Amino acid sequence: MPLLGAHLSIRGGLKNIEKQCKYLNCATFQIFSKNQLRWYAPPIEEDDLLEFKKFVAKENISAFVIHSSYLINIASSNDHLRKKSINALVDELRRAEILGASVFVLHPGSPRKPEKVVTGLKRVIDALCRAIEESNVKKVKIAVENTAGSGYLLGKNLHELVSIVEGVEKCGYEIGVCIDTAHAFQSGYTLDDRFINDLYNLLGRKILVVHINDSLTEQGSRKDRHANIGKGHISLDFFESLVNDNRLSDIPFILETPGGLAMFKKDIETLRSMINEKV
Numbered sequence: 001m002p003l004l005g006a007h008l009s010i011r012g013g014l015k016n017i018e019k020q021c022k023y024l025n026c027a028t029f030q031i032f033s034k035n036q037l038r039w040y041a042p043p044i045e046e047d048d049l050l051e052f053k054k055f056v057a058k059e060n061i062s063a064f065v066i067h068s069s070y071l072i073n074i075a076s077s078n079d080h081l082r083k084k085s086i087n088a089l090v091d092e093l094r095r096a097e098i099l100g101a102s103v104f105v106l107h108p109g110s111p112r113k114p115e116k117v118v119t120g121l122k123r124v125i126d127a128l129c130r131a132i133e134e135s136n137v138k139k140v141k142i143a144v145e146n147t148a149g150s151g152y153l154l155g156k157n158l159h160e161l162v163s164i165v166e167g168v169e170k171c172g173y174e175i176g177v178c179i180d181t182a183h184a185f186q187s188g189y190t191l192d193d194r195f196i197n198d199l200y201n202l203l204g205r206k207i208l209v210v211h212i213n214d215s216l217t218e219q220g221s222r223k224d225r226h227a228n229i230g231k232g233h234i235s236l237d238f239f240e241s242l243v244n245d246n247r248l249s250d251i252p253f254i255l256e257t258p259g260g261l262a263m264f265k266k267d268i269e270t271l272r273s274m275i276n277e278k279v
């Protein structure tokens with residue numbers, strides 16, 4: 001069975017995670033470790049950290065996810081922004097490790113100008129290797145997320161993710177991927193049982209997180225708009241196959257759907273109702 005959860009708000013501090021998680025009856029969750037629209041963040045308070053860790057242990061949360069802030073762009077062709085992004089990534093990786101997260105999700109970024117994809121991917125690989133080395137994190141693993149592919153965004157297909165994973169492996173570090181169902185659909189994939197098989201054959205145990213979102217926009221739209229489960233263009237059959245796939249059990253399935261907590265609860269219930277429990 002997959003671990004079902006949602007992207008929770010850290011407004012009001014880490015202590016508010018517990019309340020949200022209990023309301024949703026979630027088995028996992030995703031958070032930002034800081035204000036996602038600012039470069040700087042104060043260190044995590046010791047008391048907050050202890051409380052948070054107590055809650056994670058008490059609720060038996062075996063894995064949770066930190067999502068990187070939106071400012072980071074390690075694919076940038078602007079050296080200044082790229083350097084700033086690598087420094088921020090180092091800081092956020094350390095924060096994720098301190099919090100005890102198992103996975104840190106990162107978008108590959110965009111060169112923001114036309115250039116060969118391979119040039120952008122090289123910058124991403126180089127930046128990841130440098131950030132992992134400098135941060136010296138041991139437990140938290142980076143998962144690079146696929147994107148809807150708008151503009152010059154990297155990560156618009158699974159092969160670009162494979163290139164990044166293999167490139168980083170060459171400098172001696174292991175990373176994985178996060179698959180966002182809405183982004184996969186928006187970037188053009190047909191989401192069905194064959195997609196799940198192809199995905200698993202290509203990436204297997206490198207799949208560390210699934211962002212389980214329906215899509216408000218059509219297949220191949222390259223427009224990143226999420227919808228609640230069953231309210232978008234992705235078939236419910238696909239979601240049913242995904243949550244029942246044993247190969248993907250025990251990894252976090254995170255909702256990033258609109259409508260706040262009440263809608264997360266509804267989406268989690270919809271997904272749970274699809275799971276065929278073994279008797």
Ligand SMILES: [Zn+2]
Nearest residue numbers: 145180211256
């Ligand atoms: Zn996502």
